[in-house]
Amino acid sequence: MFRSIRNQIAIPYILLILLIIGSTGVYLENFYRRNYLEDLQKNLSAQARLVADEASLVLPVESDLNRLDDLCRKWQSLLGARVTLISPNGTVLGESQEDRTKMDNHANRPEFIQAMKTGEGNSIRFSTSARFQMMYAAQVIRSGDEVIGVARIALPLTRVEQNVNALRLTVFGAMLTASVLAVLVATIIAERTTRPLRALTKEAHRISIGEAQAVHLTFSNDEIGEISRAIRTMALDQQVQIDLLTKERSLLSTILDQMTDGVVVVDQTGHVQMINPAAERMFSISQADAKNRSLAEVLRLYQVIDLWKRCLDTGETQVTLVELGLQKLSLQCVVTPLGASLPGSALILFQDLTRLRQLETIRRDFISNISHELRTPLASLKALTETLQDGALEDPPVAQKFLLQMETEVDALSLMVSELLELSRIESGRVPLQLVATSPQAILESAIERLRLQAERANLTLHLELPDDLPNVLADAPRIEQVIVNLLHNAIKFTPSPGDIWINARKAEQNGKQVIVISVKDTGVGIPEADLPRIFERFYKADRARSGKGTGLGLAIARHLVEAHGGRIWAESKEKEGSTFYFSLPIVEESE
Numbered sequence: 001m002f003r004s005i006r007n008q009i010a011i012p013y014i015l016l017i018l019l020i021i022g023s024t025g026v027y028l029e030n031f032y033r034r035n036y037l038e039d040l041q042k043n044l045s046a047q048a049r050l051v052a053d054e055a056s057l058v059l060p061v062e063s064d065l066n067r068l069d070d071l072c073r074k075w076q077s078l079l080g081a082r083v084t085l086i087s088p089n090g091t092v093l094g095e096s097q098e099d100r101t102k103m104d105n106h107a108n109r110p111e112f113i114q115a116m117k118t119g120e121g122n123s124i125r126f127s128t129s130a131r132f133q134m135m136y137a138a139q140v141i142r143s144g145d146e147v148i149g150v151a152r153i154a155l156p157l158t159r160v161e162q163n164v165n166a167l168r169l170t171v172f173g174a175m176l177t178a179s180v181l182a183v184l185v186a187t188i189i190a191e192r193t194t195r196p197l198r199a200l201t202k203e204a205h206r207i208s209i210g211e212a213q214a215v216h217l218t219f220s221n222d223e224i225g226e227i228s229r230a231i232r233t234m235a236l237d238q239q240v241q242i243d244l245l246t247k248e249r250s251l252l253s254t255i256l257d258q259m260t261d262g263v264v265v266v267d268q269t270g271h272v273q274m275i276n277p278a279a280e281r282m283f284s285i286s287q288a289d290a291k292n293r294s295l296a297e298v299l300r301l302y303q304v305i306d307l308w309k310r311c312l313d314t315g316e317t318q319v320t321l322v323e324l325g326l327q328k329l330s331l332q333c334v335v336t337p338l339g340a341s342l343p344g345s346a347l348i349l350f351q352d353l354t355r356l357r358q359l360e361t362i363r364r365d366f367i368s369n370i371s372h373e374l375r376t377p378l379a380s381l382k383a384l385t386e387t388l389q390d391g392a393l394e395d396p397p398v399a400q401k402f403l404l405q406m407e408t409e410v411d412a413l414s415l416m417v418s419e420l421l422e423l424s425r426i427e428s429g430r431v432p433l434q435l436v437a438t439s440p441q442a443i444l445e446s447a448i449e450r451l452r453l454q455a456e457r458a459n460l461t462l463h464l465e466l467p468d469d470l471p472n473v474l475a476d477a478p479r480i481e482q483v484i485v486n487l488l489h490n491a492i493k494f495t496p497s498p499g500d501i502w503i504n505a506r507k508a509e510q511n512g513k514q515v516i517v518i519s520v521k522d523t524g525v526g527i528p529e530a531d532l533p534r535i536f537e538r539f540y541k542a543d544r545a546r547s548g549k550g551t552g553l554g555l556a557i558a559r560h561l562v563e564a565h566g567g568r569i570w571a572e573s574k575e576k577e578g579s580t581f582y583f584s585l586p587i588v589e590e591s592e
Contacts, residue, residue: 002386007190008412009189009190009194010187010189010190010519011186013096013182013185013186013189014179014182014183014186017178017179017182018175018179018182019586020056020143020556021174021175021228022175022177022415024171025168025171025172025175026090026169028167029164029167029168029171030169032163032164032167033164036163037124037135040135040155041137043123043136044081044122044136044137044153044155045137045139046153047079047081047137047153048120048137048138048139048152048153049139050141050153051079051151051153052137052139052141052142052150053077054075055141055149055151056142056143057147057480058071058139058150059085059093059141059143060143060148065093065094065100067094068085068094069094069095069100070271071094071097072084072085072094072095072096073096073097074183075096075214075268076097076176077084079153079385079507081153081154081155082096082097082153082154082155083095083096083153083154084096084106084151084152084154085114085141085149085150085151085152086106086138086149086151086152087150087402088116088147088149088150088525089105089107090105090106090107090108090109091106091110092106092443094148101131102129105153109123109136110123111123111136111137111138112150112152112556114138115138115140115150115152116140116150117141119139119140120137120138120139120140121136121138122136122137122138122586123136123138124157126134127154127361132156132157132158133145133156133157133161134154134155134156135154135155135156135157135158136153136154137152137153137154138150138151138152138153139151139152150238155381156433166446170257171277174280176484177480185571188496189285191481198489200227200228200231202302203228204230204231215540218485226536243339245562248490248552256276257276257277257278259276259277259278260278260350260352261349261350261351262275262276262278262279262281262282262283262331262349262350262352263275263276263279263347263348263350264276264279264295264298264299264347264348264350265291265345265346265347265348266308266345266346266348267344267345268312268343268344268345269344270294270296270305270308271292271293271294271295272290272292272293272294272295272298273291273292273345274287274291275287275290275291275298278307278350278352279350282324282329282331282350282352283298283299285298287346290506292348295308296401301322301324301558303320303322303333304320304322304333304335304348305333307319307320307333308335308346310335311337311346312338312344312346315337316337317334317335317336317337317586318334318335319333319334320332321333322350322407323514328354329352329354330352330353330354331350331351331353332350332351332353332356333348333349333350334349334351335347335348336348336349346504351511352406352415353521369566373380374413374416374449376414377409377410377413379491380405380409381406381410383407384405384406384409385404385406387402388402401508416553433476433479433564433565434448434474434476435474435475435555435565436474436475436476436477437472437473437588438472438473438474438475439470439472440470440472440473440479440481440505440518440585441466441470443475443477443480443481443484444465444466444484444505444518445505446481447481447484447485447488447501448462448464448488450481450487451485451492453490454489454492455492455501455546456486456496458492458497459497459498459499460492460495460497460498460499461498461499461500461501462503463501463503464501464503465502465503465504465505466504466505467505467506467507468566469589470506470507471504471507471516471587472587473516473585473586473587473588474563474585474586474587474588475585476565476567477563479561479564480561480565480585481491482557482561483557483558483560483569484503484520484557485516486554486557486558487520487558487581488501488503488520489514489522489554490554490555490581491520491522491579491581492523493523494522494524495522495524495525495578495581496523496524496525497525499522499523499524500522500523501520501521501522501523502519502520502521503518503519503521504519505517505518505519508567508584510584513569513586513587514586515584515585515586515587516584516585516587517581517583517584518582518583518584518585519579519580519581519582520580521578521579521580521581522578522579522580523578524573524578524579524580525576526573526574526575526576526577526579527571527573527575527579528575529573529574529575532572534570535555536555536556536558536569537556537561538553558583559586562583562584562585565585565586566585566586567583567584567585567586568583568584569581569582569583569584570582570583
């Protein structure tokens with residue numbers, strides 16, 4: 001309300017006048033009402049004394065209450081007010097207006113109680129019998145020194161209220177007229193006073209939004225004219241500086257926004273002053289939430305805080321590695337003091353080394369795994385070769401046996417190389433998938449037929465459970481059959497004889513989409529809980545599989561093939577209770 005100078009001038013002026021007029025009106029109304037009521041009360045008291053004097057002559061000799069009612073009505077016609085005669089115990093003896101027989105005992109009426117105590121009583125209250133405000137005056141009736149009753153005169157206050165309302169209307173009219181005049185005068189004065197200031201404010205606003213060249217100020221000879229000239233000069237200088245700063249800021253902002261490294265700037269008190277989008281993503285916090293909050297609140301990394309303190313103490317750049325467990329990020333943190341330009345402030349740079357660390361881990365694991373997998377067949381070939389060279393060639397049956405074993409080891413190496421090449425092609429996307437609407441039942445039955453003989457030789461029973469209304473899936477049938485064969489082959493290999501293997505397919509919902517979930521469940525030795533998260537890694541084998549043959553690439557290939565179809569593969573298992581492998585495939589939409 002008071003933001004405008006015009007309002008600051010006009011509104012207090014108007015409020016002051018309204019306050020004076022209102023206070024005067026209230027005072028006049030109360031003064032008139034109070035004086036009128038006092039005069040009326042005096043008149044009623046005098047009338048009550050007259051009635052009491054008359055009643056003192058009648059009550060001792062008159063026992064007929066109906067006659068007393070007639071007498072009260074006579075007094076009412078003479079006085080123009082309601083008359084009531086009350087016995088000392090509060091019983092109504094005579095009444096000029098109401099039905100006396102239906103009236104309550106009046107011993108609790110305030111005017112009656114006061115009259116019995118002092119000889120005279122007055123009150124203004126709501127009458128339960130008349131149903132409106134009444135003024136009462138009561139006077140004791142004496143016969144000698146004995147109180148024989150109370151005479152009460154009552155007058156409705158409707159006339160008083162009518163007179164007060166008339167005065168209130170008069171005062172209100174005067175207040176309204178004065179208020180209108182006050183508003184007009186105050187508005188005119190305020191308008192003339194603030195018009196130049198408003199024009200100056202408008203031009204200052206245009207300057208603030210960068211329109212200094214378009215400013216049109218009126219230069220008068222008063223104080224406002226001096227201010228206008230100063231603002232004009234300031235605006236031109238400011239525009240030059242703004243243009244330079246805008247270019248520099250735009251360049252800096254573009255660089256910071258495009259950087260893949262996180263940047264955080266903190267002041268000498270450790271409060272964040274700036275954070276770029278890369279850092280926002282790393283630490284899941286926005287610029288608005290981070291600014292002016294302490295470094296500990298924003299990053300919650302004690303290593304970074306310690307590094308920042310060490311940087312402030314030494315004045316030298318500090319470097320450390322930070323691991324973000326929840327985000328699974330590996331960051332190199334570099335804290336650099338900003339020097340004389342921003343004393344006490346520091347630049348904290350976060351370089352994301354996660355991908356490099358992952359690649360290094362993958363490379364290290366791959367070398368370790370491939371070395372382990374190659375060592376056994378190569379050692380076996382070496383031993384067989386040495387045995388043959390030591391004379392086994394002279395014994396044809398033994399030589400033949402060794403050559404067969406060498407062929408087996410070479411086949412294992414060939415299979416490993418073949419599967420490595422296959423996995424590499426799948427991971428690099430060089431294996432095109434022919435996605436067509438395919439019956440899950442046809443894929444499952446074909447895979448089961450390929451391994452049925454192997455299962456029978458191992459004394460295992462294959463069970464296929466399929467609902468009748470199973471919809472088609474969008475899949476490359478040979479590739480999905482390869483996945484099922486890998487899962488069945490593992491189930492056969494690790495299920496003791498006799499045993500059962502169940503192959504199941506059902507319709508389900510996954511991430512809001514309809515899919516077919518295919519499962520292969522065995523009654524084998526199970527997988528340790530610690531191994532479950534890693535069984536789909538290349539070359540990874542649970543302890544139960546170390547004694548068995550295989551490259552350790554089958555499940556890795558299965559995972560990549562399922563994910564290439566837009567599905568998901570997972571496993572559930574308990575040791576000595578068997579394992580269940582699941583994978584999902586998208587259902588063919590009707591429009592397809």
